[in-house]
Amino acid sequence: MKSFVNVNPKSLDEAVAVLDRARAQGKKAALAGGGSDLLGMLKDHLVQPDLVVNLKSISGLEGVHREGERVRIGALTTLDEIARHPLLVERYAALAQAAGLAASPQIRNVGTLGGNVNQRPWCHYFRQGFPCFKNGGKMCYAVAGENQFHALFGGGPAFIVHPSDTAPALVALEAEFKVMGPSGAKIIPAEKYFILPREDVLRENVLGENEILAEVILPAAPSGLRSTYLKIRDRQAWDHAIVSIGAALEWEGGRCRKARLVLGGVAPIPWRVPNAERLLEGKSLGEALARQVAEAALAGAQPLAKNGYKVPLAKATVRRAVLSLLPAA
């Protein structure tokens, strides 16, 4: 691993200034929250920053805080804390479940919400340093190669899938991201935070080189909100989703008032399926409707040569997720 300068800013403003200065000087800077993904990337020589900005030196970026009916979660809050937090477990189950299903126990103990959301793809080609689009190259090796874990939706020119477990849950819960930059803070809806490769193939989100994800804000949980995160994977720990879903349904009088269904593992971003959501809205839920919803969610999927199995797998996941959210009788 190439050495670097370790910077310990005391405030977000200072951190942003460090990033800005580095950019002006043509130096590469990397942000370290828990540092798990960054260190893995450093050791595999996928990134070689000149400086590493340690966000843990900034106080106030950790913890789950109630603010009126809203909940603010510092970007440096660990996945483990989120998975166990009583308020999140009770009211924002999708997020707590997603955090608890991410990575391994050790990584959840240091891995942060911000790090999980901003995690780089786990495409074999990207992680093995192939000169692919994501590594600054000119092709996506998965297209003609081993694409069993790649995208069904939104692919092109790169066909990676977004690796985060918490991201689909946050989009489903209509979270907002507070991003700090040179001109101060801005609030970005989670759904608008992630970008497709066709917008910028080198990034998975809107975060600029001099910007930092500081906080995640969950809106008030309306009465009747039930949410869940389901994850299908090849083994029960330290494995990314083949397919996952963050689902949040609001119930009123036995009918679904509002639905948010967001698939993971199927697209380069958390993949919201509005057509499927609309089928639920205003209806009471049964097995037949759940099947229609699942069909609608996967309508338009464009499998590659080896990932077609994900389509029925995702359908089953959608159906089970929505059925698991039936309101208590």
Add this chain to the structure above:
Amino acid sequence: MADNQKAVGVSVPRIEAREKVLGRSVYVDDLRREGMIWGKVVRSPHPRARIVHVDVTEARGLPGVVAVLTAADVPGDRYVGPLVKDQPILCSSSVRFEGDAVALVAATAEEVAETARDAVRVEYEILEPVLDPIAAMSPEAPQVQAGGNVASYSKLRRGDVEVGFRAADVIVEDSFSTQMIDHAYLEPEGAVAEVDAEGKVTIWVCSQYPHYDRQEVARVLGVSLARVRVIQTTTGGGFGGKFGSPLVSCYAALLAARTGRPAKVLYTREESLRTTVKRHPYRIHYKVGATRSGKLTAVEARFVGDTGAYLVVGRAVVGKSTSHGAGPYEVPHVKMDGYAVYTNKAPAGAMRGYGVPQVAVAYESLLDELARKLNLDPIEFRLKNVLREGSQTATGQTLLHSVGVAETLERAADARREMTPHLKTGKPYLKRGIGVGVSWHGIGAARSPSQATAYVNLCGDGSATVLCGSVDIGQGSNTLFSQIAAEELGVPLDQISVVTGDTLTTPDCEATTATRVTYLSGNAVRLAAEKAKGTALELAAKHFGCLPEHLILARGKVQVPDAALEISLTDLFKKHAVQQISALGVFSPDCTPLDPETGQGSPHATYGFGTHVALVEVDQETGAVRLVDYAAFNDVGKAINPQAVEGQIEGAVAMGTGYALSEGMIFDRGKILNPSFATYLLLTAADLPPVRVGLVEAPEPTGPYGAKGVGEPSMNPVAAAVINAIYDAVGVRIRELPAVPETVFAALKTRQPLPADR
């Protein structure tokens, strides 16, 4: 052990456990020497290429770099290999797989060595790699090795399969393929080498066979064996992967010899997964016939083992498939054709099971298919055919003793009965099924002669030292040796010291492989201890004026039980001016080699058997398979340490389930895409249920206390049981390992409707 206690058959804790739980055991990476340098290997990024030019100028010039070596710098032989010397230490003209070694660098710090490694410029002419083993067999295929791509051909001919199939009422036939997997021991390969003032080289290495490492290092350095000493460090798992691949020892030795400084070479996990030996992937075709009454009439099989770029032990692995390919069954007509084929992939070598797990998946799948066609219960069908005492194997060997496979099947039937109430899931998409897998494994390598040697030094206080070349790689053989010596010499376990794995002090006992240590080396230790005791008793008999067979040695004293007389060994030794009694034990199993034309012979003195029962749950909508319950019954002859035997079996079940469900190297045009434990999926504690283990003890008269072995026999039936359970659950036959959701789902799509929901 107290006088009335036995050391054999007792679950004593392993003798080094305390060191290990304290973190004090010294593994190779824990060694530090004054002035030590770090070596790194420059490896080919291409599966097949011609080396045009190697430029080491920049690497040599880096501060801290002390050596950069290429093939021309190897002083002795440049090729190694246990059967054929076909693997270059460093490639000079061409590379044959992604990861083939081209140069070796060393620096004063590990990071500097990494930088130097990346600074070696190699110009390649990239060639089209040979990847498909079947295509590789065509004479037109590019040649991986000069002698052609078919590295070996082994066959077995018993009776006449045409006659056998004519006698069959039902014939089933199918093709299977199995994947490349890695041993994935938690400790990666590594070695430290040091040259003393006399020029002698000492190497510390995690290894399954230090004496073989010594041979290769001596050849590569061009020196006599007397100039090389290899000491095995505490070894963090082997499973076959730390045998037959002496490269890491050679690298450390080359650097130490070249620089005069202690040198360490430690593979990264990526290097370990990408470049060290693997389990042979197989392409398999089987045809099996049986009569209406359920007797097997014929088995015909053809299989191709992909041995990768170098042979390592590929010929022997495929040979084991051939001799074991009819399963532990009586079959009058058998025809087997097995090939080991070179391709441009990481070399396949020895791995726990050695060619048997692959063919077991095929023949056990087809036995289930036959049972269904014959409307017979799978266990009853197998019981009609299984080997028993007096049976002849497919190699024509008559088994006179220790054939416990029927008992393992009977116990399996009980376990299956206990599992049956757990078949319901309450969810229509989750289906459960129970599968059975039966297998066997010859104890020791299939060749003759083979031998194990041990010394026992008995001291005046009754304590003793065992010296044996067979190394403990985590499976517990050092504990086993002390149990055997303690049993023979009548002393507590802590009175026995065990020295293994040092070529200077221990005899070459061959490798810790082939499920041979308990049976061969255990016998050697027992014989040595028995002989030492015999000598002591003879001295005492003279002293007492009686016959040695009327005496007992216990706790450092020789007793005459009838006369209530005793003398301490101390006094006895003093009286006869004996310092200690040293005895040699040598054991050679009784086998005959296989006839190369017919595959007939008695390749193993005895066999281990097992029947395993898996209960799996298949998600019909996602293709995900989960192991819910598992019962393993192995005939081990005698469990010298039941807890250790259980541990072997439990570990095999996890490894075998990973083989069946999750593990596999993923290739893209000859390059491995998943050389990490994030992407090469070993099962975790959360993936596995508790395993029930049942030990069957059909004593082997020639084994130590009746013992045979368990390492491989416990591995062989696992994947077969899991695959048969998947069929039982959802009615689809998995023909391609691993049964990941993708594969299971593809199979489900082609399924006939199930008769009825459970």
Add this chain to the structure above:
Amino acid sequence: MSISLCVIVNGNEHHLDVAPHHTLLDALREELGLTGTKRGCEVGDCGACTVLLNGKAVNSCLVLAAETEGAEVVTIEGVAGREGLHPLQEAFIREGAVQCGFCTPGMILSALALLRENPRPSDAEVRQALSGNLCRCTGYAKIVQAVLDASDASLVPGFGRPEGLRPSR
């Protein structure tokens, strides 16, 4: 450039100078000679380097040493007390949970973190807690059993091996 820091390892304060890119694993093994913490993969995939960092089980290969200023670290060398082995260590020996031993230090530390937080875990909870620690030898069976044996759960009447066949001896 090196960074000076003070870290408490196994109850002892250590002043270290570390390179910015060196990990806690590097510091423990290279600077402090605490080689009981194992290098199995160096990228957080295997758990062999697990230590307790401020009471939490972490992969020491994925923690920069420079970020452990003032932290409390427990390694395998700090698990046994003056009076002898920790009950977990005793249980690992007794139950045959140790084979090659390379995963053992990390396993014990993950188990220790679990038992401090949950003194009476179920079989499933133990398996979850150990799911970031790979073992290739044991199939985890005896490791899980050892953790259960060392837990308060072993004091509960009726505690025993999972229902099933007992090995024939």
